[in-house]
Amino acid sequence: MMERDSKIYIAGHQGLVGSSIARNLKVQKYKNLILKNRQELNLLDNEAVKDFFEKEKPEYIFLAAAKVGGILANKSYPADFIFQNLEIQNNIIHNAYITGVKKLLFLGSSCIYPKSCPQPIKEEYLLTGLLEETNEAYAIAKIAGIKMCQSYNKQYGTNFISVMPTNLYGPNDNFDLESSHVLPALIRKFHEAKISNRKEVVIWGTGAPKREFLHVDDLAEACVFLMSNYSSGEPINIGTGKDLSIKELAEMIGRVVDFGGDIVWDRSKPDGTPRKLLDVEKISNLGWRYKIELEDGIKDTYEWFLDNN
Secondary structure (H helix, E strand, C coil): CCCCCCCEEEECCCCHHHHHHHHHHHHCCCCCEECCCCCCCCCCCHHHHHHHHHHHCCCEEEECCCCCCCHHHHHHCHHHHHHHHHHHHHHHHHHHHHCCCCEEEEECCHHHCCCCCCCCECHHHCCCCCCCHHHHHHHHHHHHHHHHHHHHHHHHCCCEEEEEECEEECCCCCCCCCCCCHHHHHHHHHHHHHHCCCCEEEEECCCCCEECEEEHHHHHHHHHHHHHHCCCCCCEEECCCCCEEHHHHHHHHHHHHCCCCEEEEECCCCCCCCEECECCHHHHHHCCCCCCCHHHHHHHHHHHHHHHC
């Protein structure tokens, strides 16, 4: 169990997930958080990471640092995605073992699961089929991180856990149209169309794929909960257990943004995985459930976007 004065390192504390975990811990009065930005600590530099661990000796780690992006970014920069994520994971996980970290939580991703596996997706479906081609490099890196945690637990008796969140959104998200995920990208597209008085918004694909979305503050709460309530090396899903089509999502965002024009689907662009809904029975049985409904979360995220962009 983490104590309120335990030394807790949040890797990637300025990103979508890490910043939410930091906020959650501060609200709960954890007062000994270790936060380092990229200028202070380059996680791609093993010597720098080694020196950091030897000096700070964190007791608990939330490994939220990663190179992430949407379909376009994953297709365009696969080498960056696999190299940088493997480097970050290797450096942190290995040095956590070397310095005797009490517990580490590794943030995986639902994209690690096979493209065509049964729905909803159970944790045991990992490595039972081919991956979605558009984000294969990122997924392989994340799978390697899960297996690294399991291997260190098996060989060295460490307590490293892996969580698999569904699609995330919320404050501090990336709204860049070339590198963002679908929900923040749609918020920006609809907003820019609205303020430019455009009559239509063009969206990639057919709108048919179904996706599940979890507000990042719910994820943060789940991660802190699991730090105290889960110690298995087997990965655990975090999600809502509910999904909707991209068409339904676009219509919902259009309502929130108050865009009055038409939605046009560019069917020449890829859809990605047809459906990706996580089975959340495992975490539900531990006593955790999401709180923020999707439309409320989109309103919250759009307000943040207006205030910060």
